[in-house]
Amino acid sequence: MASANEAVAGLLTEYAELLQITGGDPFRARNYQKAARSVGGWSGDITGLDVKALKAIPGVGTSIAAKIAEYNETGTIAALEDLRTKIPAGVRDLTKVPGLGPKRALLLSQQLDVHDIDALAEAVRAGKLDGLPGFGPKSEERILHGIEVYRQGHDRVLLDVALRIATTMVDHLKTLQETQRCTYAGSLRRWRETIGDVDILAAAEDSKPLMDAFSTFGDVIVSGPTKTSIRTGNNLQVDLRVVKLDAWGAALQYFTGSQAHNVATRQIAVRKKLKLSEYGLFDAETDELIVSRTEEEVYERLGLRWVPPAMREDRGEVEAAARGEIPQLVRVKDLNGDLHTHTNLTDGVASLEDMIAAAAGKGYEYYAVTDHAPNLVMQRMTDEKMLAQRERLRELAGTTSMTLLHGTELNIAPDGSVDWDEDFLAGFDVCVASVHSHFDQPRAEMTRRFIRACENPRVHIIGHPTTRRLGKRGPVEVDFGELFRAAARTGTALEINASPQRLDLPSEHIRAARDAGVKFAINSDAHSTVNLGNMPYGAGTAQRGWLTPDDVINTWPLERLRAFLRKIP
Numbered sequence: 001m002a003s004a005n006e007a008v009a010g011l012l013t014e015y016a017e018l019l020q021i022t023g024g025d026p027f028r029a030r031n032y033q034k035a036a037r038s039v040g041g042w043s044g045d046i047t048g049l050d051v052k053a054l055k056a057i058p059g060v061g062t063s064i065a066a067k068i069a070e071y072n073e074t075g076t077i078a079a080l081e082d083l084r085t086k087i088p089a090g091v092r093d094l095t096k097v098p099g100l101g102p103k104r105a106l107l108l109s110q111q112l113d114v115h116d117i118d119a120l121a122e123a124v125r126a127g128k129l130d131g132l133p134g135f136g137p138k139s140e141e142r143i144l145h146g147i148e149v150y151r152q153g154h155d156r157v158l159l160d161v162a163l164r165i166a167t168t169m170v171d172h173l174k175t176l177q178e179t180q181r182c183t184y185a186g187s188l189r190r191w192r193e194t195i196g197d198v199d200i201l202a203a204a205e206d207s208k209p210l211m212d213a214f215s216t217f218g219d220v221i222v223s224g225p226t227k228t229s230i231r232t233g234n235n236l237q238v239d240l241r242v243v244k245l246d247a248w249g250a251a252l253q254y255f256t257g258s259q260a261h262n263v264a265t266r267q268i269a270v271r272k273k274l275k276l277s278e279y280g281l282f283d284a285e286t287d288e289l290i291v292s293r294t295e296e297e298v299y300e301r302l303g304l305r306w307v308p309p310a311m312r313e314d315r316g317e318v319e320a321a322a323r324g325e326i327p328q329l330v331r332v333k334d335l336n337g338d339l340h341t342h343t344n345l346t347d348g349v350a351s352l353e354d355m356i357a358a359a360a361g362k363g364y365e366y367y368a369v370t371d372h373a374p375n376l377v378m379q380r381m382t383d384e385k386m387l388a389q390r391e392r393l394r395e396l397a398g399t400t401s402m403t404l405l406h407g408t409e410l411n412i413a414p415d416g417s418v419d420w421d422e423d424f425l426a427g428f429d430v431c432v433a434s435v436h437s438h439f440d441q442p443r444a445e446m447t448r449r450f451i452r453a454c455e456n457p458r459v460h461i462i463g464h465p466t467t468r469r470l471g472k473r474g475p476v477e478v479d480f481g482e483l484f485r486a487a488a489r490t491g492t493a494l495e496i497n498a499s500p501q502r503l504d505l506p507s508e509h510i511r512a513a514r515d516a517g518v519k520f521a522i523n524s525d526a527h528s529t530v531n532l533g534n535m536p537y538g539a540g541t542a543q544r545g546w547l548t549p550d551d552v553i554n555t556w557p558l559e560r561l562r563a564f565l566r567k568i569p
Contacts, residue, residue, distance in 0.1 A: 004047040009040035018083040020102040034059040038349040041528025090115030099144040113298035151473045156212040160500035182425035185255040189309045191540030197237040220245035249294035259313035310543035329543045334555040337366035340523035346372040346379040348527040358529035370407035373419035406428035416452025425458035434463030443477040454492040464504040488517035496540025510545025
């Protein structure tokens with residue numbers, strides 16, 4: 001159910017990976033990776049475009065455009081099909097294990113006859129990697145850890161993928177005359193970072209037309225009058241449940257909360273001599289229906305404030321609801337700006353002008369451009385390029401009602417230093433500092449690295465603090481308690497990176513950081529105009545951490561934000 005842009009981006013990425021595995025030109029492989037990002041982030045639909053039109057996409061040259069045009073016409077890319085025949089079965093899957101590159105994956109396939117993840121894990125545990133060239137003493141431990149990270153993400157999909165699939169289905173079901181109500185529920189409604197299966201809930205008197213329409217979206221696993229389950233093309237299970245309208249509130253409450261949250265609410269019902277199920281709230285002795293039509297009345301009859309879906313994980317929200325202390329959570333519409341974005345000056349795919357125009361369409365009060373600093377060598381940043389961008393930003397300031405902020409994403413070196421000296425950094429409005437390398441530093445060293453960055457008076461925000469990439473790279477080892485105390489002490493915000501591949505800082509750390517006095521920035525980390533739409537995922541993650549608008553610096557008006565950014569009086 002992916003769009004044409006996403007499908008082609010996936011094929012170009014695969015082509016780049018196969019070039020690497022077969023020992024092709026690394027520069028050529030990087031060109032295909034860059035083109036894949038450009039196509040995936042392109043705001044228009046590539047369907048039906050010819051070579052000339054495709055070449056208008058940044059990073060798409062004549063050869064790549066020809067391959068995309070071939071796909072548009074035939075549904076395949078012959079050069080990719082040819083490369084696939086040259087790769088032993090399973091090698092590309094092995095490269096998806098974090099820390100296992102193309103050359104080493106090919107070596108394992110050739111030397112040990114390893115062709116899948118289970119066989120790789122067995123070979124590692126049997127000590128078969130000992131003595132293989134390129135595999136050092138710590139390789140086995142790192143590969144096993146990589147396999148664990150891979151498996152955590154392999155059977156689940158990222159939040160944006162699940163949301164897109166669910167939204168398509170819900171929107172279609174809502175067009176049916178028989179549908180009275182319809183929405184997604186479950187972990188997706190709770191904004192979980194990855195989704196194992198999708199729950200869709202609908203209300204209707206006659207469920208058959210809904211079930212028939214729903215069944216066209218995938219292979220039917222089981223079907224009945226109240227529940228149908230399908231499996232989509234990307235192996236995601238989606239369940240549709242249809243209830244009567246009078247049971248809507250109870251069903252939505254039941255199918256949204258985590259199992260632990262639902263147990264906690266049912267226990268409250270029992271203490272009040274009530275029974276709570278997906279059909280309603282009943283008197284335990286007489287089975288008389290008390291309430292069921294809305295979630296609000298179900299919670300109210302239990303003596304609870306309505307609990308926002310993102311909080312329903314049994315992490316104290318039931319007790320808070322009983323005390324009437326549910327916070328007013330931050331929402332997307334509370335965000336006044338975006339403080340971490342990229343242009344094609346470094347690894348973005350859209351121009352400065354296009355990014356500003358797209359951000360203005362969000363209705364922001366302010367907007368920051370934060371391209372990479374020079375220590376990320378592959379981005380080829382120079383002082384001159386950065387200063388030229390600053391001048392261009394000033395020229396564009398008169399073309400928009402937004403306040404344009406010139407920033408940068410600095411690289412936190414292994415010793416905690418950043419790219420430029422303090423005098424050069426003083427020229428930026430906002431500096432995000434992030435770890436982009438040396439992810440395997442010992443815990444104490446990594447902790448000192450982050451703390452030194454927080455103590456830099458020119459660093460305002462720590463970007464994607466755990467450095468994780470969901471399903472691809474696990475978090476670094478950090479003493480988060482020490483990091484949170486340092487961030488609070490120095491007035492350094494921690495980012496909630498809204499990219500669905502990151503969602504970092506994760507929700508399980510957000511509350512602890514907030515309790516330590518930390519402030520946060522919800523940022524898109526956009527590398528295209530499309531990525532500016534990441535913000536709902538960041539807001540959902542912030543809600544899971546119980547954050548209010550006051551906790552998030554880019555909900556603040558500009559003058560309050562500027563005061564926060566003045567770490568130096």
